[in-house]
Amino acid sequence: xxxxxxxxxxxxxxxxxxxxxxxxxxxxxxxxxxxxxxxxxxxxxxxxxxxxxxxxxxxxxxxxxxxxxxxxxxxxxxxxxxxxxxxxxxxxxxxxxxxxxxxxxxxxxxxxxxxxxxxxxxxxxxxxxxxxxxxxxxxxxxxxxxxxxxxxxxxxxxxxxxxxxxxxxxxxx
Numbered sequence: 001x002x003x004x005x006x007x008x009x010x011x012x013x014x015x016x017x018x019x020x021x022x023x024x025x026x027x028x029x030x031x032x033x034x035x036x037x038x039x040x041x042x043x044x045x046x047x048x049x050x051x052x053x054x055x056x057x058x059x060x061x062x063x064x065x066x067x068x069x070x071x072x073x074x075x076x077x078x079x080x081x082x083x084x085x086x087x088x089x090x091x092x093x094x095x096x097x098x099x100x101x102x103x104x105x106x107x108x109x110x111x112x113x114x115x116x117x118x119x120x121x122x123x124x125x126x127x128x129x130x131x132x133x134x135x136x137x138x139x140x141x142x143x144x145x146x147x148x149x150x151x152x153x154x155x156x157x158x159x160x161x162x163x164x165x166x167x168x169x170x171x172x173x
Contacts, residue, residue: 050079
């Protein structure tokens with residue numbers, strides 16, 4: 001019986017030795033995973049590392065993979081677990097400070113002590129930018145009031161377009 005989910009077919013092809021199938025899965029799912037993980041960990045660099053770790057887990061699971069659910073459900077389950085582990089670890093260690101940040105705020109030569117930026121594209125209308133940031137802040141504040149499972153469910157439904165059944169499977173409900 002041929003699975004309907006094209007991603008499951010790709011993963012099965014990868015399991016059977018088609019290494020290009022993993023590249024196709026990565027190209028399709030890495031950007032979505034990155035957006036999802038950035039919402040959880042709130043640090044783009046950490047989210048990027050978690051995307052890589054998620055696909056390392058997929059690579060390691062090659063021989064054991066059994067399509068019991070949609071590929072995306074399985075993939076997001078792996079990513080979510082890694083993100084929750086990262087959050088737990090982050091609580092127990094000190095925040096990372098950039099090694100390339102100047103120790104002295106005046107060291108970059110700007111009178112204000114702020115780094116100089118070169119704009120390479122025109123900026124949006126400032127009023128629209130402020131309005132958009134305020135709206136985003138209100139939505140982010142409201143979302144942060146929700147428990148983590150509800151935040152995840154909302155993200156998967158609204159942004160990723162997953163069905164409630166897939167979300168329930170991912171969250172173990």
